[in-house]
Amino acid sequence: MYKKTQIVLITVIFALLVIIPVGFLIMSFNNDTEDIADTDNSSIFQSVSNLEALDLGLIDGDELRQENGIEEKSTGENTISEPEDIAVYISLRSIRDDLKIKLLNASSDKLIPDVNFTVTVKSSNKTMDYTDSDKDGIIYIPYVEAGDYTVFLSDITSDNKNYHADKSQTITVSDSIEYAKVDIKDEIKDESQINVAEEDTKVQDADQTTDISVSTDKGNSQAETAPATELQEDDLSEDAEDLLAQIEAETAAAENSKSDYKGAEGGTITAPAPATAPAIASDPQYIAAHSGSKGIDVSKHNGTIDWNAVKNDGVDFAIIRCGYRGSSSGALVIDPLYYTNMAGAQSAGISTGVYFFTQAVNEAEAVEEASMVLELLSGYSLQMPVYLDVEKSNGRGDAISVEERNAVCRAFLSTIKNAGYTTGIYSNKLWFENRISTASFLDNQIWLAQYVDIPTYGATRYDMWQYTSKGHVAGISGNVDMNVLK
Known part of the structure; x- marks a missing residue:
């Protein structure tokens, strides 16, 4: 009996020693599981909360990624940024x-x-x-x-x-209207911004290219044949009566000139000889026409110029194109070599002036053009006038009336003059006689283009004469416009 009791007690004690630790282990495992579950639930709720906060813009997305050790992934072209x-x-x-x-x-x-x-x-x-x-x-x-x-x-x-x-x-x-400079600097374009072929379209008029010094034979000068042919093709439809009258006058002048020129032995020269011939070179009218300061006018078309060589060749002055208005769009465009030519000519000690090729169709546009010139002249001192170039372009400026063209010229020249510069107007004989009321602009310098040995223009005085577009000067490759200042 006593032994049985001992066996029972030992069994119970052993059972307790085994069951109690196992129980504690089970309870500990359950508690850990519950803690893990609670932690996971807390993390989920926290993530949802953060996402909602991020969506509402309450927290910074970069900061949230940094806190959670998440690297930002680039989405390339699909990245959406704030405007x-x-x-x-x-x-x-x-x-x-x-x-x-x-x-x-x-x-x-x-x-x-x-x-x-x-x-x-x-x-x-x-x-x-x-x-x-x-x-x-x-x-x-x-x-x-x-x-x-x-x-x-x-x-x-x-x-x-x-x-x-x-x-x-x-x-x-x-x-x-007030003829005063307006702010135009943000409207000036360079040629990379336009279609140059459509915008820079100045053309030589028939009258401008009349050149009686070039003869194909002794009895048939270009003055007798070229003007009539070119005018009939080019300008007759524009103003038939004026042009026919001009053709007749120039033909008569050419005929009269046959008896005006005497050879060394008194013989009559049937046609004006080239300018290099002694007969015409010694004629008093020829000498008077060609007397004065020698000068050139240049633009991008003359390329890179050696201005020191130009100066050493006896050139006294240069009129440099600063810009033009586009014949098609009306854009204001700077000549790409303007600054280079101005710096080179002035550094070489050559007197300088500038010209602008207009395509303005009203006074407001003319003031804009003048304002562009004034903007480009900033920092320069001129010894020669600022000229307005008024010529044929087959563009927007050709279509306006004489009265409208007069208003354009007056607005440009007045705006330049009010800024303190000497002004001038450039055109050819045909336009000075038919397309502009030249007599109303005699308070400006008149720059005539007529490619002849002796000018036949007589509507008004002229102060400077462009006598050829085929001159040659050291420092310039190819032809260059030649001028004489009276």
């Missing part, structure tokens, strides 16, 4: 009865291209919307009645950029 905000400044300008709206980047003060802006223009009696259809950052409105106008810009998003103007602008449009 960039661009502040736009509205610049307004009016010369007369017009309105030009420029849309500038407020930070860089440069025109904003490639955006189809829409503006609202409000006056006292009407409101109109206009778009920048050619996307050059400029909206031009002609024929605007005098009065006050306020311009508003509509917000627009383009190429992931938000464009907006902080405020509107107001301007007063006048029906009178």
Whole structure:
């Protein structure tokens, strides 16, 4: 009995020694499992909370990635970024009865291209919307009645950029004109921005290329044959009566010249001889016509020039093209060699002036052209005038009337003159006699182009004569325009 009791007690004690530790182990395992579950649930809820906060913009995405040790993955072209905000400044300008709206980047003060802006223009009696259809950052409105106008810009998003103007602008449009410089610098283009073949299209008129010094034979000079043929093909349809009268006058002058020139032994020369021949070179009229300072006029077409060689060849002055208005689009374009030629000529000690080839069709455009010239002259001192080049182009400037052309010339020259420069006007005999009221511009220098031995132009005086386009000067490859200043 006693032994059985001992066996039972030992069994119970052993069981307790085994069961109790196992129980503790089981309880500990259950507690750990519950803790792990709670931790996982907490992490999930925290992640959901963070994602919601990220979606709501309450926390920074980069910071969240850093806290969780997540590297940002680049998505290449599919990366979506916030649109960039661009502040736009509205610049307004009016010369007369017009309105030009420029849309500038407020930070860089440069025109904003490639955006189809829409503006609202409000006056006292009407409101109109206009778009920048050619996307050059400029909206031009002609024929605007005098009065006050306020311009508003509509917000627009383009190429992931938000464009907006902080405020509107107001301007007063006048029906009178002030011949004064306007801000044009942000409208000046270089030739890389245009179609040069369509824009730089100055052509030689038939009358300008008349050259009686070139003869195919002794009895048949170019003066007798070329003008009639070229004018019939080129200009007869434009103004038949004037041109026919001019042909007749020049033919008569050529016939009269046959008896005017006497040879060394008193014989009559049947036609004017080349300029190198002693007979014409010794003629008093020829000597008088060619007496004066020797000069040239140049542009990009003359290429790179050795100005020291030009100076050493006896050239006293140079008239340099600074720019032109495009014959098709009307763009204002700088001659690509303007700065190079100005620096070279002035460094060589050659007196300099400039010329601008106009294609303006109204006074406002002429003021713009003059303003461009004044902008380009900044920093330079001139010894010669600023000339307006008025010629045929087969472009927009050809179509205007004589009265409109006179207004263009007057606006350009007045604006330049009001800035303190001496002014001049350049054209050929045909245009001075038929396309411009030259007598009304005699307060300016008259620069005549007529390629003859002795000029036949007599409508007004002329101060400088361009007598050939086929001159040769050291330092210039090829032909160059030659001039004599009386």
